[in-house]
Structures are given as C-alpha cells and as structure tokens.
Amino acid sequence: MTEQNKTLLRGARILGGEPQDVLIEGGTVAEIGQGLRAADAEVVETGGAVLLPGLVDLHTHLREPGREDSETVLTGTRAAAKGGYTAVHAMANTFPVADTAGVVEQVWRLGKEYGYCDVRPVGAVTVGLEGKQLAELGAMHDSAAEVRVFSDDGKCVDDAVIMRRALEYVKAFDGVVAQHAQEPRLTAGAQMNEGIVSAELGLQGWPAVAEESIIARDVLLAAHVGSRVHICHLSTAGSVEIVRWAKSKGWNVTAEVTPHHLLLTDELVRSYNPVYKVNPPLRTEADVMALREALADGTIDCVATDHAPHPHEDKDCEWGAAAMGMVGLETALSVVQHTMVDTGLLDWAQVADRMSFRPAAIGRLEGHGRPVSPGEPANLVLLDADYRGQVDPAGFASRSANTPYQGRELPGRVTHTWLRGRPTVVDSKLVGAAGAV
Amino acid sequence: MKRHLISAADLTRDDAVLILDTAEEMARFADRPIKKLPTLRGRTIVNLFFEDSTRTRISFEAAAKRLSADVINFSAKGSSVSKGESLKDTALTLEAMGADGVVIRHGDSGAPHRLATSGWIGGSVINAGDGTHEHPTQALLDAFTMRRRLVGEEGAALDGKRITIVGDILHSRVARSNVHLLSTLGAHVTLVAPPTLLPIGVDSWPCEVSYDLDAVLTKSDAVMMLRVQRERMNAAFFPTEREYARRYGLDGERMARMPEDAIVMHPGPMNRGMEITAEVADSPRCTAVEQVANGVSIRMAVMYLLLGGSEPALSRDDTARTEENN
Structure with a gap:
C-alpha cells in the first residue's frame, strides 16, 4: 500500500x-x-x-467472455467504480455461458486482478441458458467465485418443473434464483410494451401479463418449496401488486427495479430510436409511478442497473434490427436521485438501503452493504x-x-x-x- | 408540405386535400396520349424495396417516370443487403449517388422514420409501407377513390362519410394510415374484426370498433375489405378460413344490404373466397382496379409536392411546355 x-x-x-x-x-x-x-x-x-456505502449491483452485464467489443470486465468495472459501485454481479449470458465453475472463476479472477470493483459472478440456472437441464449450481457455489445468485437472465426459466427444481436445489446452500420473468409464447417477436403506443407504431407488443404471470407462478412455487426467489427488473404496476401480496404472506420474495424503469416511458419509442429498446420494455407513466412507490415502501427491495452494453452498430439501425438494452452503471445514482430523492420519496439512508444494504443481503455478499461505522x-x-x-x-x-x-x-x-x-x-x-x- | 411522407398522421386536413386535388390534376394527364410531365426532370428517385411488392413498386415507378424523374429500383433481394449490409450503409450509398427522393418499403415498422431522421440521407423519404405501421400513399389513394365516388367534388374532404374497414387490423399498415387520414378528412371510421385481430390500445384511435359486420354494413358508405393471410389461422387468430369468411367475409348477400350507392374497396391483392367473394370482387361496386389506377395519380402528386415545390401542380409554363411537347 x-x-x-x-x-x-x-x-x-x-x-x-x-x-x-x-x-x-x-x-x-x-x-x-x-x-x-x-x-x-x-x-x-x-x-x-x-x-454512502459503496453501491452493490445485482444485475450487470460485463459481456466478457465473448462480447468484448461491447464491454470487458476491465471496462465494466471501471464504469461501475465511476458510478459509485464497489461490487457488481456479472450476469451469466456470456459466450461461453457462465454455467460452469471454470467460467465463473475466470470472470471473478479478472475482477480481482483489475481491482476497480468486486465482481461476483451470477451462475446460469440451466446449461447454456437453454432452460432444459440444471447447470452445476453446487460447483459454482463451491468455486472460488462463491456464486450465490443464479439466473438465466435474458431468458426466462419458463418450464415450471425446472424452475421448481432450481428453487428447491439452491436451498442446500442458501442460493437464490433470480428470474427474468417473461412468458416466451406471449412475447415471441415482441418489440415494445403492448398498449396505446405499440398499437399506433405497429410494433409487436410485450404485454405486462407476460411478466406478471411468471412472477405469480414463481412466488407460488417459492412458497410451495420454501425457497427464496428474486425477481429481476420488475417493470409493471401489476408485478408490484403480486410481489406486495407475496410479501404480505411472508414468502421469501425479493425484487429489483432498474433506474430506466423509474424514469422512462414507452412514449419515447415514438422516435423509433433504438436507444430506447430494452427488455423488459419501457412501460407507461402509471407503471413508472407504481414502481417508484413500491421502491419507496420497500415492496421492491433494490435498484439494479441491468447495465447492458451494446456496440454502436447494434443501435445505429432500424428498431427491429436493434439489440435490446441500455448501459446504466454510470448514471444509476443520478437517476435514483432524480426520481426518488429529489421527489421526496427516499432519503439518502434509504438510498443506501436500496442500492447497497439490500442487494448485498440478497446476494449474500460479505464485506459490502455495511453501515458507515468505525x-x-x-x-x-x-x-x-x-x-x-x-x-x-x-x-x-x-x-x-x-x-x-x-x-x-x-x-x-x-x-x-x-x-x-x-x-x-x-x-x-x-x-x-x-x-x- | 413537409419534406417527408412517413405517416398519414403527419398530414393536416389542408395537406391532405391539397394532395387529393393535385392528384386530380395528375389524373387528367393520364388520359392524354403523352402522359409525361417535365416537372422532376433531372431528379433521381430511388425505389428502395426491402420487401417484395411488385404492385407498389411499379406504381411508384410509373408515377416517377410520368414526372420525368430518373428512377433507380433497388431491391434488397440479391443485393448487398442480403449479404448483411445495414440500412445505414445502404442509405449512405444512395446519398452518395445523389438520390433526391427515396421511396422505401421495409418489413420493420419505423424504418422510414429512421431513414428520414437519422441524418443518413438528405433527400425526401416516402414511406411505401413499413411493417405493421403505415402505408400513407395507400390511404391517400383510398381517400381519393372515396372522394371521387362518394363526393365528386374537388377541394372537398370526406365530411360525414361512414367508412368501414374490415379484417386484420392488428397487422395492417393500410388500416392504421386510413384511420388517421380518413378521420382527418372528417369521415366516421368503424373498424370491424374479430377481437384477436384488433390491437390492444385500439380504443385510443379516432374511430369506432365493432365485432359485428352485419350491424355496421347497413350504415356504411364504403366498406374496405383487408386481405387476411391464411397463415394467421395457424397462430390461433381465428379457428378456420370458413369461419372467418362466414363471419367477416363480404359476399353478395351482405353486399345487397349495403346502401345503394355504397362502394366496396380492397387494397389488393385479394384473397377471393376468404375476405371477399368473386361475385363482390367483380361487381361494379368494387373499386379495386380503380384504386390501382388512382394510386399512380396520388404518388405523382406526393412526389411532385415533396420534391417539386408547393406551387400549383401545373404552372402555366408547365402546361404550355407539355402542350408543345404534344
């Protein structure tokens, strides 16, 4: 030193x-x-x-290995540090997929070597994110990377039996399954939120019910098998109601919201500018207001960025050809201040709770999300x-x-x-x- | 007039009437032995078609040629686009070649909007159909046909006319453009479809919605039948072709219940036996062929107004020169 x-x-x-x-x-x-x-x-x-305590992100796409043209562990952790993060959870949808101890250890080791921010890999729930066969969850848990959060993010674990088994299996080591809630049949080819704007723009709709039906199923499954489930990037007012109900039952359900879903609406899609193309899609003003309220009252536990870098050419094109996703690490705290603090919905202690204490607790991440105390x-x-x-x-x-x-x-x-x-x-x-x- | 024609929603009532009136002037030339006007001489129009549509492409081509423009047809099939070239690079190529106007047909909703607003090209963009979004020149030619048949007066709009659009509204760019344009022109529009083929959010559109064709038919001045793709059946939008035809198809018996002067329209290509029977399609009340002819006049008017200026379509000089050429 x-x-x-x-x-x-x-x-x-x-x-x-x-x-x-x-x-x-x-x-x-x-x-x-x-x-x-x-x-x-x-x-x-x-x-x-x-x-504030260093921020903890439960949902970051670092893209390495495989898509180093959009982000690497180095550039992503530098972005995280600039955004005030001291720990990020790196999502599993890399190439190869982070579904083995080898891949998660590689990502973890790179983070440690660069030293900008602790990198805790998220392990895939199923082999290759295919939703068919459970990945070796225990091996990833036992690895040096100490995986505690498992997710097929980008894809929904839509098979109810696979989801049930995953929820049950991770109980053995206090893991958590983070579900990307998207019923695939209801969202085939979907381009934006289904509603007034999609009807006018002629873009195929991504209905709120496709998210809500999976969340409803999964909170019931989690209750049935006595496990805990985490809902990724919750985006609709209806999802908030389901999570609120599940929590009122005492079930072990947690949820995250992205900064962009706290601020932006599907009205922006009228520009057809693919920078607004994201999954789950931007919703309506009523959804935004419901999400803010839910984050304020604790129904939604935490803010997670879903930082999703894409190379310029994947956004500099027509809407239908564009990739889904937005970068978020370097703007998350500003968006939360704008939408939650400046509006009087949260004070800074609560921001610390939603952006550091709770995500660290959900991820069972030691050494982060701690009080600022001697x-x-x-x-x-x-x-x-x-x-x-x-x-x-x-x-x-x-x-x-x-x-x-x-x-x-x-x-x-x-x-x-x-x-x-x-x-x-x-x-x-x-x-x-x-x-x- | 704006520089581009992307959506029928962008047209004011005055814009729309001006286009219809200009198209009437253009139509008068179609009856002359020499159909060419010199208005766009030396200007280059590119027909950029990412989807196959021979009908629409040749309509635009005929319109541009009658205005003496140089026409380049660019079909995505077999071109660099099929080898993965992006819309941006295609646009930059056209820009480098000096395209004054680009007529674009694309399978993605919003592609013409992107082309017009991204800064990739400087010329005018005309939407010739984008995904399930809009097809504004189709709506204009439909309005032109309705005005001729139902009003018969230049300078007029379609105030109070009752227009019924039947079929696959969900996937129809023709319906979206028509709802915008016809309501702008003062018509009362009713959409008729099974609920599965209406978009969520349709209740915010400036029109009525009904699931019952028979209830609406008797109160319609024009009934527009949309093409229904048979493949929709496999995605459970309706049970069988026969059930669709029975409930939402137009046959002679239904046509007989329409008001005496009411017309039947179809943007083509028709699925005879599905949404329309041969008896109706071939009847004098059906304007399908007329719509095709009117399409050329409308597209001439649009290109003229976007590229040629907003003075009257035919200045005295133009008229004189044309007559000399005769």
Missing part, C-alpha cells in the same frame, strides 16, 4: 446527515467525529458531499448531490455508449469511490488500480 494508507474526509454527510469527519485507515473506517486530526492522512475536503470495511462513495449536468456518453468509462439519457440533465455526481479504503475514483476520475488488490 502507498501513501493512501490513511484518508481523512472532512465534512462528509454520512447517509445525508450532519457533516462529520471520517478517517479511513487500512481498508476500514477507523474513526468518525468532529474535527478529526491525522497528520499523515490524505485530506479530502468534501464540502458537505453525501457519503470498524466496517471502507467501501464508500462520495456524491456531490448539488451538481447538475448533462449526460455525455463521451465521458463514460464503459466501452459502450448506449445510454437513453444522452443530453438529459440529471443531478448528482460521484466524486470519489473507495474499495476497501483504496480510491478507485478521485475527483470523478478513475485512478490507476490495475493489479493492486
């Missing part, structure tokens, strides 16, 4: 509270108080910036919440630029991120971390 062994943050507002000094030493939060002194510490004058790991993010600026993908660390927010003014800017006390972002710029672990 170098001279950054000790760092003193002056006047940081922990979880948005009153300004205090925070001393980071040896990878942990050493001391919190007023007027702290440490002669040999690097001092950061925070100017009253908000200090003795805790110094996984921290400092946010200039007063900043306002336009989103410019030219400044992204991600290899891809498929953001729906280009040119949009959003609040908040991550100025610093620390991973176990070591800065990965300083003054909103990445600092060399490669090789340092």
